[in-house]
Amino acid sequence: MTETISAHSELDYRQSRSLGQDAWLRLRRNKAAVVSMIVLIALALTGIFGPMLSPHPYDRIYPQYVRAPASFEAYPRADDITPAFESAIERGRVTIGEITIEGQTARALISNDEPIDDRITRYVDRSDLFSNARIENLSADGLSAEMVADVQRLRFLFGTDANGRDVLTRTMIGIRISLAIGLLASLMALVLGVTYGAVAGYLGGRVDNVMMRFVDILYSLPFIFFVILLVVFFGRSFVLIFIAIGCTEWLDMARIVRGQTLTIKRQEYVEAAQAMGVTSWGILRRHVIPNTLGPVIVFVTLLVPKAILLESLLSFLGLGVQPPLTSLGLLISDGAANMRGASWLLIYPAVTLTIILFALNFLGDGLRDALDPKDR
Amino acid sequence: MVGYVLRRLLSAIPTVFIIVTLAFFMIRIAPGGPFDLERPLDPLIMENINRAYNLDKPLWQQYLLYLGNLAQGDLGPSFTRRDFSVMDLFRTGLPVSIQLGAMALSLALIVGTALGALAALRQNTWIDYMVVGTATLGITIPPFVIAPVLSLFFGVMLGWLPAGGWGGGQFRYLVLPVATLALPQIAIIARLTRGATIEALRSNHVRTARAYGLPTRVVVVTHALRAAMLPVVSYLGPTAAALLTGSVVVETIFGIPGIGRYFVQGALGRDYTLVMGTVIVIAVFVVIFNLIVDILYAWLDPRVRYD
Numbered sequence: 001m002t003e004t005i006s007a008h009s010e011l012d013y014r015q016s017r018s019l020g021q022d023a024w025l026r027l028r029r030n031k032a033a034v035v036s037m038i039v040l041i042a043l044a045l046t047g048i049f050g051p052m053l054s055p056h057p058y059d060r061i062y063p064q065y066v067r068a069p070a071s072f073e074a075y076p077r078a079d080d081i082t083p084a085f086e087s088a089i090e091r092g093r094v095t096i097g098e099i100t101i102e103g104q105t106a107r108a109l110i111s112n113d114e115p116i117d118d119r120i121t122r123y124v125d126r127s128d129l130f131s132n133a134r135i136e137n138l139s140a141d142g143l144s145a146e147m148v149a150d151v152q153r154l155r156f157l158f159g160t161d162a163n164g165r166d167v168l169t170r171t172m173i174g175i176r177i178s179l180a181i182g183l184l185a186s187l188m189a190l191v192l193g194v195t196y197g198a199v200a201g202y203l204g205g206r207v208d209n210v211m212m213r214f215v216d217i218l219y220s221l222p223f224i225f226f227v228i229l230l231v232v233f234f235g236r237s238f239v240l241i242f243i244a245i246g247c248t249e250w251l252d253m254a255r256i257v258r259g260q261t262l263t264i265k266r267q268e269y270v271e272a273a274q275a276m277g278v279t280s281w282g283i284l285r286r287h288v289i290p291n292t293l294g295p296v297i298v299f300v301t302l303l304v305p306k307a308i309l310l311e312s313l314l315s316f317l318g319l320g321v322q323p324p325l326t327s328l329g330l331l332i333s334d335g336a337a338n339m340r341g342a343s344w345l346l347i348y349p350a351v352t353l354t355i356i357l358f359a360l361n362f363l364g365d366g367l368r369d370a371l372d373p374k375d376r
Numbered sequence: 377m378v379g380y381v382l383r384r385l386l387s388a389i390p391t392v393f394i395i396v397t398l399a400f401f402m403i404r405i406a407p408g409g410p411f412d413l414e415r416p417l418d419p420l421i422m423e424n425i426n427r428a429y430n431l432d433k434p435l436w437q438q439y440l441l442y443l444g445n446l447a448q449g450d451l452g453p454s455f456t457r458r459d460f461s462v463m464d465l466f467r468t469g470l471p472v473s474i475q476l477g478a479m480a481l482s483l484a485l486i487v488g489t490a491l492g493a494l495a496a497l498r499q500n501t502w503i504d505y506m507v508v509g510t511a512t513l514g515i516t517i518p519p520f521v522i523a524p525v526l527s528l529f530f531g532v533m534l535g536w537l538p539a540g541g542w543g544g545g546q547f548r549y550l551v552l553p554v555a556t557l558a559l560p561q562i563a564i565i566a567r568l569t570r571g572a573t574i575e576a577l578r579s580n581h582v583r584t585a586r587a588y589g590l591p592t593r594v595v596v597v598t599h600a601l602r603a604a605m606l607p608v609v610s611y612l613g614p615t616a617a618a619l620l621t622g623s624v625v626v627e628t629i630f631g632i633p634g635i636g637r638y639f640v641q642g643a644l645g646r647d648y649t650l651v652m653g654t655v656i657v658i659a660v661f662v663v664i665f666n667l668i669v670d671i672l673y674a675w676l677d678p679r680v681r682y683d
Binding site for chain 2: 305309312313316317332333335339340343346350353354361
């Protein structure tokens with residue numbers, strides 16, 4: 001008697017692990033999945049906060065830095081400053097004397113037949129290269145002076161695009177949009193597919209037949225068809241794109257959930273619930289849907305990269321988000337159009353997209369191994 | 377067998393019919409029309425154009441007209457490419473797409489199965505890891521990244537191959553598009569073959585063949601690989617249909633005059649007949665290749681019977 005009690009209490013000390021904790025432990029042992037998770041979190045943070053921290057707004061155009069190559073050095077280059085300063089001042093229609101550049105300030109002697117109007121500093125300020133232009137040492141007759149301006153140091157680590165926008169910031173916005181659409185579209189497919197599949201499977205019989213035939217027919221239509229129609233109907237907006245992708249990606253989900261539901265609805269606990277008079281919707285919500293979630297979660301993790309890919313494809317075809325907003329697919333498409341002579345426009349977004357897809361795939365594989373009870 | 381094929385082809389007719397019907401009404405309910413311009417046409421002219429293309433009739437009449445023409449093999453005139461019928465466009469574009477697709481498909485099949493079988497036979501060696509790693513890479517990187525990168529590297533930087541264009545189908549122009557189309561397929565086929573071969577090598581009939589003392593080569597090629605081809609074949613059905621009907625990405629990036637672009641262009645320009653034609657061509661290819669897959673199945677696995 002005492003023995004059984006002690007054995008029992010010993011058992012109590014051991015903490016039991018839930019299914020979720022078990023899966024988490026197994027996932028943590030998978031190095032590729034852990035690294036992918038860290039990479040994804042880092043990229044997501046970059047996508048969310050990067051554009052706020054970046055000195056360049058993603059839609060700010062720098063007309064003087066069109067297709068500036070990617071570099072760690074700050075622009076403008078030393079030998080570009082003088083000619084740019086000269087051409088900026090020339091617009092003020094004054095005669096330019098000696099130009100000197102010391103560190104961060106550019107100075108030029110200017111003179112004119114009429115008194116110098118200090119509004120000509122605007123011409124200098126308007127340039128992307130200079131800021132805080134001012135007139136100093138104005139002579140008593142107002143005919144000669146010194147134009148002084150600070151050289152604006154800008155860094156474009158990933159270069160600029162064909163419109164003179166910073167590619168780094170745009171890539172970060174692209175990450176944000178692509179990840180957001182991937183997640184939202186998967187969520188949409190999840191809700192639609194799970195509800196549809198569970199209803200079809202649970203009701204069974206003729207309803208099931210009709211519902212699944214409908215899915216079969218949708219399967220045979222090309223995906224692009226729907227998306228184009230949806231886009232044509234509702235315009236090209238961010239919201240619409242993830243709805244469109246969600247609407248086309250729920251078919252597999254519906255099939256998986258229906259298959260699961262067919263087995264679950266024969267379980268004793270469902271019969272018990274039916275005997276107790278629980279409504280169909282109640283049984284679906286309380287018993288059927290929660291029990292299908294294992295395979296569904298695995299499927300969703302593989303759906304996210306697929307959705308990102310589809311969004312990129314749509315943007316690539318010009319059906320996705322519209323400029324100046326951007327996504328990785330759109331950036332790659334721009335890059336492909338400009339790759340002669342501006343290869344950085346293609347390389348950075350392409351590498352970013354590849355890293356995201358890689359990480360998501362590894363994470364999905366890891367999750368599948370961790371959650372799949374068959375592999376234990 | 378012949379009876380089976382005939383029955384399958386007959387049963388495909390309602391499927392294609394449903395697809396045609398759905399596609400017809402879906403593209404028609406989309407707002408806008410093929411002749412909408414920035415500056416609207418004169419109403420009288422518009423009326424004439426609509427009458428010429430039967431667009432003034434009620435939708436159900438247009439639908440019946442379309443079906444009637446379709447039954448006679450007439451896909452109608454293209455709305456946006458004046459002076460071309462949809463059939464003309466396919467007659468020039470489809471051979472190009474098929475040529476590209478068939479080359480990519482053969483390449484993918486040969487290289488993919490070879491790599492997959494090699495990895496399976498050398499499981500858990502560096503060869504295996506290399507193949508699996510490369511396959512993951514090939515599956516993850518989308519074609520619209522591969523295509524411009526290949527074009528940039530071999531076409532622009534190295535200058536070995538033309539960066540784009542068709543060049544009348546010369547071999548030099550085909551290399552990059554075929555590679556772009558084939559690479560992801562090689563990766564998927566290699567993975568499928570590897571998994572299936574590993575499973576087949578463990579199965580009873582292969583063990584029996586070994587026990588009989590057959591040479592390894594015979595065991596692997598005629599017994600293991602044959603069984604391992606089943607999942608590959610079922611994957612190839614829809615894939616072959618997709619490859620042969622052209623890829624919009626590859627055709628756009630490399631500037632190839634195939635039919636892959638027509639679907640997107642047609643849908644955007646409300647070229648109703650062109651869209652319908654593309655949908656029908658794709659549907660017919662899917663039906664045919666699913667049939668071929670089923671026949672191959674019976675040939676590869678004698679347990680499968682169709683009567």
